[in-house]
Each structure stands twice: as structure tokens, then as C-alpha cells.
Amino acid sequence: FLPTVKNFRRKKIAKEVRAILEDMVQKREKAIKSGATNYHDLLGLLLESNNTNDNKSKMTLDDVIEECKLFYFAGHETTSMLLTWTMVVLSTHPTWQQRAREEVMQIMGSTTDPPTLDQVAHLKIVTMILYEVLRLYPPVVFLIRQTYKRVTLGGLDFPAGVRLLLPILMIHHDREIWGDDADEFRPERFLEGVSKAAKHPLAFFPFGWGPRICIGQNFALIEAKMALAMILQHFSFHLSPSYTHAPYAQLTIHPQFGAPIILEKL
Structure with missing residues (x-):
């Protein structure tokens, strides 16, 4: 610690x-013990795991706190960045913005009600756009x-316990996998689904893959x-002249200088 x-x-924020x-x-534990609430949310489910005789499956207070922090980060930070980059990209590709809006208006109309799950399932163009942004x-x-047993990858033999880094960003921009237009915004590459978008069916894995894929x-x-x-239904948008395109990669990819976007009510 410097x-x-x-x-x-x-350090101060972490303590807070x-x-x-x-x-x-602690409040939830007391409420559960008194019968004032139940386990029907994330925190309740985490605490419910302690109501077992198997000490190996029990979670400590630190475990519960870390899981809550993880779910908040995974459920807020990543989704907000997805929407931010989607609006940035659609601002620079007005044709795709209009195509997505026409699809939304066709399926949802001009209602002010949130879309239903059935309506969301029919948003094909919106889905293609989100996949390409991802x-x-x-x-x-x-x-x-981390390997849990001996495995051979690419002709190399790895024993159990080896940690492997999967460079998602690099693989998603690999021209050998996606073609010469790998750095371009082309949602139509997902027209036939994820598995056929690239030369390898597993080349697209923004949420991971396999048994440890993101549960959210x-x-x-x-x-x-x-x-x-809902944004497309009620607004058109374009980038502010002050916008500077500078993706900045930490654990997530941020616009280094922000993403000032001008919205106009339809």
C-alpha cells in the first residue's frame, strides 16, 4: 500500500x-431469524446457504460481502458500459440507429409502458447491434x-493448477477469426446467430464460456x-462535438474522456 x-x-471507500x-x-440475518422476511432475493439466498450442516458449503461474512460487491459490479458497471458504447456507436452510425428505432416502433409502438419479455425477444436488429458492441x-x-486437471492446448501440456489468461478483447478483434473488417461495426455478421458470426463458433465470448459462464x-x-x-422509442441522439474517441481498458473498457451525447425528444 503506497x-x-x-x-x-x-481505502476509505472500501471501508465505507x-x-x-x-x-x-446483520439486519437481514436478524429479520430472517425473527420471521419478518424470507430468502427470496440475492442476499437471502446467500444467507440461506449457511442453514446447512455441511461446514464446507457455508459462507463467512466476508464471503457474503464479497459476493454482494461482485454482483453489484457485474450487474451495474458492465451493463452501463454496454449501453454507453452502444449509444456512442449508434451515434456514429445513424443508419443502424434508425433501423433499430423502426424495429422498436414496429414491435412496441408509441406506448410509454416498458417492453414486455415477449417484445424484447422479437428485437432482432437490436440484439445484433448489442452483440456487435459486445x-x-x-x-x-x-x-x-485455472486448470483443474492436466490438459493439452495448442500442442502444449498444462498440469493442474495453471492459471490461463483469456484475452477477450484481442480475440474479438482478431482478423484471422473475424475477417479484415474485424475493427469495423458490422452488426449483420450476427444475422445468423452467434455461432456463425466468426470462423470459430466460440470466438464470441463476452460473458465467458463453459460451466463458469457469467450467470447474469x-x-x-x-x-x-x-x-x-425505450431510449430509441423516445429519443434520437448524436455525439457532442466535444467527444473524443479514446477507449481506455482497465477491467472494463471506458471512454477515457467521457461520452457526451446529445438527445433530442421525438
Whole structure:
């Protein structure tokens, strides 16, 4: 720990977040014991795992707090960045913005009610756009996986316990996989679905893949489709002249200088 201004601020914020979550957990535990509430939400399900005789499956207070922090980050930060980059991209591709709006208006009309799940399921163009944005600006730049048994990959033999880094951003922009237009916004590449969008059926994995795929994948996509549909339904938008395109990769990809977008009510 270096005593810099940023590190002191991070430490202070971490303490405040922990104190808030610890208080929430303790209050919920008391409410559950008194019968005033149940396990029908995320925090309740996490606490329910402790009502077992198997000590190996029980979660400590630290475990519960870390899971709550993870779900907040995964459910808020990544989805907000997906919507931010989608609006940036559609601002620079007005034809696709209009195609998406026409689809939304055809399916949803001019109602002020939120879209239903059935309506969301029929938003094909919106889905293609979101997939392409996820490819260009994946919510997580890389993933780390650890081998649990000996495995051979690409002619190399890895024993159990080796940590492998999966560079999602690099693979999503690989011209050998996606073609010479790998850096271009072309939603039509997903016209026949994810598996046929690239030369390899598993080349698109913004949420990971396999048994440890992001459990919030479907929810995040539904949330993004609903939000984007409601924006397209009521607004047109374009980039402010002050916008500077500078994707900045940390764990997620941020617009380094923000994304000032001008909305006009339809």
C-alpha cells in the first residue's frame, strides 16, 4: 500500500462500502431469524446457504460481502458500459440507429409502458447491434481460468493448477477469426446467430464460456435491450462535438474522456 491520495481514497471507500454491506447483512440475518422476511432475493439466498450442516458449503461474512460487491459490479458497471458504447456507436452510425428505432416502433409502438419479455425477444436488429458492441467493446477485457486437471492446448501440456489468461478483447478483434473488417461495426455478421458470426463458433465470448459462464448473461442482455428500446422509442441522439474517441481498458473498457451525447425528444 503506497500512501498516495488515490490509494487513501480507495481505502476509505472500501471501508465505507464494507460497513454498509455488513450492516445490511446483520439486519437481514436478524429479520430472517425473527420471521419478518424470507430468502427470496440475492442476499437471502446467500444467507440461506449457511442453514446447512455441511461446514464446507457455508459462507463467512466476508464471503457474503464479497459476493454482494461482485454482483453489484457485474450487474451495474458492465451493463452501463454496454449501453454507453452502444449509444456512442449508434451515434456514429445513424443508419443502424434508425433501423433499430423502426424495429422498436414496429414491435412496441408509441406506448410509454416498458417492453414486455415477449417484445424484447422479437428485437432482432437490436440484439445484433448489442452483440456487435459486445464484440468491439466487451464488458470484461480478459478472464482468468485455472486448470483443474492436466490438459493439452495448442500442442502444449498444462498440469493442474495453471492459471490461463483469456484475452477477450484481442480475440474479438482478431482478423484471422473475424475477417479484415474485424475493427469495423458490422452488426449483420450476427444475422445468423452467434455461432456463425466468426470462423470459430466460440470466438464470441463476452460473458465467458463453459460451466463458469457469467450467470447474469441473460439478465444483462434483457436489461440492455429494454433500456435501449425505450431510449430509441423516445429519443434520437448524436455525439457532442466535444467527444473524443479514446477507449481506455482497465477491467472494463471506458471512454477515457467521457461520452457526451446529445438527445433530442421525438
